[in-house]
Amino acid sequence: MSNENEMNKDGYVVWMTGLSGSGKTSIAMVLVDKLKNRGLRVERLDGDVVRQSLTRDLGFTEEDRKKNIERVTFVAKLLSRNGVGTICSFISPYQAVRDDVRANTTNFLEVFVDAPLDVVIERDVKGLYKKAIAGEIPNFTGISDPFEAPNNPDIHLHTDQSSVEECAQNILDKLEALGYIPVLHSE
Amino acid sequence: MSNENEMNKDGYVVWMTGLSGSGKTSIAMVLVDKLKNRGLRVERLDGDVVRQSLTRDLGFTEEDRKKNIERVTFVAKLLSRNGVGTICSFISPYQAVRDDVRANTTNFLEVFVDAPLDVVIERDVKGLYKKAIAGEIPNFTGISDPFEAPNNPDIHLHTDQSSVEECAQNILDKLEALGYIPVLHSE
Numbered sequence: 573m574s575n576e577n578e579m580n581k582d583g584y585v586v587w588m589t590g591l592s593g594s595g596k597t598s599i600a601m602v603l604v605d606k607l608k609n610r611g612l613r614v615e616r617l618d619g620d621v622v623r624q625s626l627t628r629d630l631g632f633t634e635e636d637r638k639k640n641i642e643r644v645t646f647v648a649k650l651l652s653r654n655g656v657g658t659i660c661s662f663i664s665p666y667q668a669v670r671d672d673v674r675a676n677t678t679n680f681l682e683v684f685v686d687a688p689l690d691v692v693i694e695r696d697v698k699g700l701y702k703k704a705i706a707g708e709i710p711n712f713t714g715i716s717d718p719f720e721a722p723n724n725p726d727i728h729l730h731t732d733q734s735s736v737e738e739c740a741q742n743i744l745d746k747l748e749a750l751g752y753i754p755v756l757h758s759e
Numbered sequence: 760m761s762n763e764n765e766m767n768k769d770g771y772v773v774w775m776t777g778l779s780g781s782g783k784t785s786i787a788m789v790l791v792d793k794l795k796n797r798g799l800r801v802e803r804l805d806g807d808v809v810r811q812s813l814t815r816d817l818g819f820t821e822e823d824r825k826k827n828i829e830r831v832t833f834v835a836k837l838l839s840r841n842g843v844g845t846i847c848s849f850i851s852p853y854q855a856v857r858d859d860v861r862a863n864t865t866n867f868l869e870v871f872v873d874a875p876l877d878v879v880i881e882r883d884v885k886g887l888y889k890k891a892i893a894g895e896i897p898n899f900t901g902i903s904d905p906f907e908a909p910n911n912p913d914i915h916l917h918t919d920q921s922s923v924e925e926c927a928q929n930i931l932d933k934l935e936a937l938g939y940i941p942v943l944h945s946e
Contacts, residue, residue: 647834651837654800655841
């Protein structure tokens, strides 16, 4: 082990933003598996992970969403500057908030997980859109709360046109191209 | 870089517990410098670091102290299992809470930064004991709140008898002895 090498190898942050049901978590899980299979250090930060511990006091108002992302940013900052690939999937509807994450982390990639609203309403994976449209869930992004689409995402995925596997591979290719992970010559 | 090696190299957690003014932060800072000078990955988690971001909504009641440590534990868990040395200094007065951190992190070392109450009152570095004794600060550990001394700490430092430098070196020696960091043959 070269200590100098240990210090110099940075990690990165793959930040997936998009509507509920757009496919963020599914893509994150496949991506994490691929990275782990390569023996790389990787952590997944997702609502289902952090809202049990790190942010379990928070709801979904604009203020609480910002606090949620603020705490996740703290964790992503420490992981990414210590060589860990950090795969984050959060609706994160506000551009300014996403820009803050970029400013505070190492090798940040904004990934727009894009699916048209009518498609995610049609999918309604967790039955949430039905409730949100009926007014039973307040502050629901895309229905009663805004989603600010990324101005200039590093990667733009269209999950109504590409499979989860293709989307994950797309991100992996970008990580290789940027030199954030070693290039794999045969898979 | 061997990817297998990357995955297998664990980090550790140095958890310093003790009264306000016992010397936790001073020792942590010297220890972190020594580790960084060796080119090792290390992060310091301390009240002054996390209460600005991760836990800035929290006060010092028993409930808030527990939440504070719960969030720090989440971060320490992710860092320590990814090869990062995580140096934590928190009063953390409850044994059960410290045991929880141990259960949730990798290579945890409980370090009791011990100084008698009359010594830390005499030092009163931040002028806090005077206020606490006057009743101006509620829930002050050692005065109006309990401190549960570690039952069986991995390292027991006596800061009324040893210098900050000696205490930091003591921890460094233990990290070497346990194989958590490479042994340095000349310094």
